Amino acid sequence: MRTAKLLIAIITVAVLGPVISFSAIAASGKNEIQEIQIGFVAYHPDQGPVLSNLLPEPENRGFAGAELGLKDNNTTGRFLKQHYTLLSKLTDSPEQTRQIVKQWFENGLRLLITDLPNAQLIAINKLALEYHAIVFNAGSYDDQLRTQECLKNTLHTLPSRAMLTDALAQWSNARRLKRWLLIKGSQPEDLAYTAALKRSAKRFGLNIVAEKTWDFDTDLRRTAQRELPLFTQTDEYDLVVVADERGDFGEYVMYNTWYPRPVAGTQGLTPVAWHRVVEQWGAAQLQSRFAAQSQRWMNSKDYAAWMAVRTLGEAVTQTKSSDAKTLFDFINSERFQLAAFKGRKLNYRQWSGQLRQPIPLVQPRSLVAQPPLEGFLHPITDLDTLGFDQPESSCKVSFL
Amino acid sequence: MKRMTRIIPLATGLLSAALLCTQASAETAFVSNEKDDTLSVIDLDTMTVIETLDVGERPRGITFNHDRTKLYICASDSDTVQVMDLKDYSIIAQLPSGEDPEQFALHPDDHHLYIANEDDALVTVVDTESQEVISQIDVGVEPEGMAVSPDGQWALSTSETTNMVHWIDTATHELVDNTLVDQRPRHVEFNKDGSIVWVSSEISGTVSIIDVDSRQITDKLTFKIRGIHPDKIQPVGVKLTDDGRYAFVALGPANHVAVVDAKTYEVLDYLLVGRRVWHMDFNSKQNLLLTTNGISGDVSVIDIDKMKVIKSIKVGRYPWGIRIKS
Numbered sequence: 001m002r003t004a005k006l007l008i009a010i011i012t013v014a015v016l017g018p019v020i021s022f023s024a025i026a027a028s029g030k031n032e033i034q035e036i037q038i039g040f041v042a043y044h045p046d047q048g049p050v051l052s053n054l055l056p057e058p059e060n061r062g063f064a065g066a067e068l069g070l071k072d073n074n075t076t077g078r079f080l081k082q083h084y085t086l087l088s089k090l091t092d093s094p095e096q097t098r099q100i101v102k103q104w105f106e107n108g109l110r111l112l113i114t115d116l117p118n119a120q121l122i123a124i125n126k127l128a129l130e131y132h133a134i135v136f137n138a139g140s141y142d143d144q145l146r147t148q149e150c151l152k153n154t155l156h157t158l159p160s161r162a163m164l165t166d167a168l169a170q171w172s173n174a175r176r177l178k179r180w181l182l183i184k185g186s187q188p189e190d191l192a193y194t195a196a197l198k199r200s201a202k203r204f205g206l207n208i209v210a211e212k213t214w215d216f217d218t219d220l221r222r223t224a225q226r227e228l229p230l231f232t233q234t235d236e237y238d239l240v241v242v243a244d245e246r247g248d249f250g251e252y253v254m255y256n257t258w259y260p261r262p263v264a265g266t267q268g269l270t271p272v273a274w275h276r277v278v279e280q281w282g283a284a285q286l287q288s289r290f291a292a293q294s295q296r297w298m299n300s301k302d303y304a305a306w307m308a309v310r311t312l313g314e315a316v317t318q319t320k321s322s323d324a325k326t327l328f329d330f331i332n333s334e335r336f337q338l339a340a341f342k343g344r345k346l347n348y349r350q351w352s353g354q355l356r357q358p359i360p361l362v363q364p365r366s367l368v369a370q371p372p373l374e375g376f377l378h379p380i381t382d383l384d385t386l387g388f389d390q391p392e393s394s395c396k397v398s399f400l
Numbered sequence: 401m402k403r404m405t406r407i408i409p410l411a412t413g414l415l416s417a418a419l420l421c422t423q424a425s426a427e428t429a430f431v432s433n434e435k436d437d438t439l440s441v442i443d444l445d446t447m448t449v450i451e452t453l454d455v456g457e458r459p460r461g462i463t464f465n466h467d468r469t470k471l472y473i474c475a476s477d478s479d480t481v482q483v484m485d486l487k488d489y490s491i492i493a494q495l496p497s498g499e500d501p502e503q504f505a506l507h508p509d510d511h512h513l514y515i516a517n518e519d520d521a522l523v524t525v526v527d528t529e530s531q532e533v534i535s536q537i538d539v540g541v542e543p544e545g546m547a548v549s550p551d552g553q554w555a556l557s558t559s560e561t562t563n564m565v566h567w568i569d570t571a572t573h574e575l576v577d578n579t580l581v582d583q584r585p586r587h588v589e590f591n592k593d594g595s596i597v598w599v600s601s602e603i604s605g606t607v608s609i610i611d612v613d614s615r616q617i618t619d620k621l622t623f624k625i626r627g628i629h630p631d632k633i634q635p636v637g638v639k640l641t642d643d644g645r646y647a648f649v650a651l652g653p654a655n656h657v658a659v660v661d662a663k664t665y666e667v668l669d670y671l672l673v674g675r676r677v678w679h680m681d682f683n684s685k686q687n688l689l690l691t692t693n694g695i696s697g698d699v700s701v702i703d704i705d706k707m708k709v710i711k712s713i714k715v716g717r718y719p720w721g722i723r724i725k726s
Contacts, residue, residue: 075521075541076562079578282560282584285542288500288519310561317563317580339561339583339603343653344631382629 033081036073036322038309039104040066040088041124042115042139043097050248057299062115062138063088064294065302069309071293073316082316086309094120098127105131110324113308115139115301118149125151129400134324136311138304143196146352147388150395153324155331155353157311158304161196163387164271167359167371168264169200170385172239174373177262181237182211183253185244193243193266210234214249228256241265268363271371274303275362278370283341307340307355314338328399342370344383351390353397356383427683429690429724430471431699432459433716439473440699440715441489442690444683444724447701447711453489456482461503461546462721465528466510471723472528474501474515481515481526486725496533498524503587505546505555507570514555514568516543523557523566525573535573539566545587549612550594558585558599565599567615579615582606587679589638591662598647600635607635607649609665621649621660625670628654637679641686646704648689650677657691657700659707671709673700684726692719 042062058064066086073084087104091097097116101124104112112128113136114121121140128135129152137145137156145151146160172180180201184194194211201208212234216227232240232253240257242265244250250267262269276297279287286306290298298306315327315336330336332353337345342358349356361368372382384390427444437459441451456475463472471484474497481501483493497504498517501524505514512534515524523543525535540562547556548570555568563585567577582604589598596618599608609619623633634652640662641647647660653676659669674693677700682689689702693712699719701711 072541072561076559076564078538079540079562079564079566079575080580282542285518285560292519337583337604339563344634345583345603345605381631 033083034077034316034320034322036077036082036084036111036312036316037109038066038070038084038086038111038113038312039101039109040086040113040115040305041091041097041101042089043091043094043117043120044115045117047246050246058296059090060294061299061301062305063090064290064296065138065298065305066113066309068290068293068302069306069313072306073309073313076313076317080317082313084309084313094123098123101127105133110134111312111327112136113138113305115305118142118145121145121154122149122151125154128153132324132400134312134328134399136308138301138308142192143388146354147393147395150352150393150397152398152400153328154397155308155311155328155348155355157307157355158300159273159357159359160354160387161193162199163354163357163359165193165196165200165265166203166386167271167361168197168241168269169204169206170371170373170376171269171361171369172206172264173204174369174375177238178206179235179237179239180206180208181232181234181240181257181261182208183232183240183242183244183250184211184213185246185248185250186213186215187246187248189245190243193245197241197243197265209237214244216249228253229258232256233258237261239264240268242267264361269361269368270363271359271361273300273357273359274298275300275360275367277362277365277367278341278360279367280370281341281343286341307338307346310340311336311338311355325399332397332399349384349390351397352388352393352395354387356381356386358383359386427724427726429681429699429722430462431692431715431719432462432473432721433697434458434460434694434718434720436716436718437475438716439471439484440719442699442713442715444688447713449713449715451489452716453484455484455491456480456494460720461501462723463504463506464723464725465506466508468725471725472504472506472513474504474721476500476502476518481513483528493531495526495528495531496524497526498522498533498536502544503546505548507548507555508550508552512570514546514548514557516546516557518542518544518560521559523555523568525555537566537568537573537575539568539575540564540578545585545599547588547590547597549590550592554612556588556590556597558588560584560586560602563601565597565610577615579610579617581608581610581617582620586636587638589640591640592642592644598638598640600638600649602634602636602652605630605633605635607638607660619665621665621667623649623651623654623658623667623670625651625654625656628656637677637691639680639682639689641682641704643686648680648702650680650691652676652678653695655693657689657702669707671702671707673702673709674698674712679721681722681724683724690722690724692722694718694720 429442456478458477461474481495481497500519540559542560545558582601584603607621637650649658674696676694
């Protein structure tokens with residue numbers, strides 16, 4: 001079934017639950033309430049037809065995370081006379097994205113969170129520089145944005161592909177699964193994921209015994225057992241890594257390989273920013289608050305949006321300011337720290353604006369590991385064993 | 401309510417009852433096992449688990465009433481506070497607690513229980529006699545630590561995501577002030593005379609000392625253990641000796657308890673205990689300190705005179721709270 005284009009624009013203005021009652025606070029000071037307005041804009045490009053289309057992504061991915069972050073900020077804010085509002089919009093074209101964001105900037109909004117493909121993010125970034133606004137990237141995993149195509153005023157809460165694949169490679173190394181069979185799709189994202197996998201393999205001493213592109217157009221639900229054993233008949237491997245971001249064929253690799261070996265990457269054992277199975281370090285609380293709010297599980301995009309809103313909340317609280325430059329400079333400094341349910345404080349890489357974070361490796365019903373793993377050392381922080389480290393990046397993020 | 405039927409031969413029962421009578425010093429520790437829905441009962445003379453009791457789901461905070469005849473148990477996933485009669489370990493009441501009770505503190509009046517409702521950003525006040533909810537007070541996101549001042553004037557709650565200590569006036573049940581602390585405050589502990597409170601911040605790795613009169617932070621403790629990454633040093637439980645000499649701070653995944661001079665705030669020593677140490681309690685003489693170690697599923701016993709860990713006792717899965725009855 002081909003998903004119909006049902007990109008209905010939603011405008012959720014000022015998502016404020018009735019829980020926030022200002023009268024409940026003992027008025028102790030005369031200062032006025034500090035208003036902080038945050039924008040969240042997303043565009044979900046049509047992914048094209050895929051073979052495995054059983055479980056669609058929720059349409060409010062990202063939005064629900066931003067909403068929860070807003071509630072968290074407001075619960076804190078009522079004790080500090082801060083009031084956060086969220087403007088959010090799922091657009092149906094790049095042009096509309098631009099128009100909406102421009103209008104928000106015209107109206108004075110300076111704190112923007114995005115879930116956009118690269119090209120659009122770069123266009124919006126140009127706009128943000130004109131208006132001196134902060135942009136959070138909560139939608140693109142692209143490594144270029146963290147290494148070459150450096151965007152001023154921009155912070156990344158979603159991990160980069162390199163962070164994901166480094167986490168997988170650390171685990172693979174630790175489990176002595178040293179020989180990889182790499183199967184990739186032919187979409188640009190698949191090639192980007194493949195490049196990240198290759199870099200990680202080299203970094204963590206793993207050997208790619210064969211690299212194959214899946215370009216068959218048969219429906220694997222009928223022929224997987226026949227096609228894949230032959231397709232995976234190569235030199236012997238310990239682990240099959242798959243680069244299929246859309247989920248076209250990858251779901252059918254497991255249990256169908258020539259050698260009986262585990263599958264990891266975009267399917268199988270998957271490195272993610274967030275997943276339902278993350279429950280340690282108080283994460284169970286975040287999961288249950290999210291589930292109560294949205295009647296579904298929290299995913300990586302929700303988490304990235306939640307972290308962006310919470311980052312702003314922490315920065316406003318600590319600096320007592322809502323000025324974009326003041327906030328950016330604080331967030332991108334050593335003083336910033338965020339508790340984000342991953343067992344340690346998180347902060348941003350000052351060169352690329354990337355949020356450092358442990359990467360859960362998950363299977364559908366359990367957490368397998370959460371790199372950085374013990375034994376992978378780094379002179380500054382072991383979190384920087386994941387993704388591009390400072391010497392590997394030409395970025396020097398600042399605020400204009 | 402499920403309760404394990406204990407099949408103890410009568411003779412053994414009588415014998416242990418007799419032993420309890422003759423040994424006035426016999427003390428027992430109660431440990432809540434978060435992932436087993438049980439309490440482990442440890443005999444401090446033999447340092448062994450003598451009984452495992454079924455309780456409500458996901459038991460976390462536990463505390464005694466004043467004469468230590470009852471134990472209150474936060475059964476988080478059962479959304480209730482259970483009351484256990486310590487004579488026969490039966491559950492005699494289920495108090496309304498608000499959703500997801502995690503920690504609580506009993507007022508010196510012995511019948512007002514202040515409960516942190518982690519999922520709802522509330523503190524619920526329950527009267528243990530009438531078994532009614534008296535008040536609910538809005539606090540920050542994920543309230544956890546709870547303490548009532550020795551004079552009964554203040555109930556303090558820490559909220560883990562809002563990063564504050566909330567000051568609740570117990571006379572009016574209104575929130576009157578907030579003190580901003582470091583990331584993820586877990587536990588709050590008054591000193592004996594109620595002049596200062598110790599607040600642990602798990603993610604920042606600090607303990608803040610707050611002056612009760614001014615409600616301002618006066619000192620801040622940090623910890624450093626050779627060979628352990630600073631991010632893994634995550635203070636949770638804090639216990640202070642009555643003589644004002646020592647503070648003990650449980651450092652979570654650093655697997656150590658810090659021994660602090662409670663007057664100078666100087667860290668004197670770090671004691672290696674089990675994995676992910678969270679909460680602690682003293683015996684009555686305060687020469688022993690027991691710690692709950694979540695990941696290793698055991699309790700470490702610290703001899704305070706020697707400042708040494710002398711024993712570890714296997715309990716249930718993910719031990720959380722601990723209270724010792726003399």
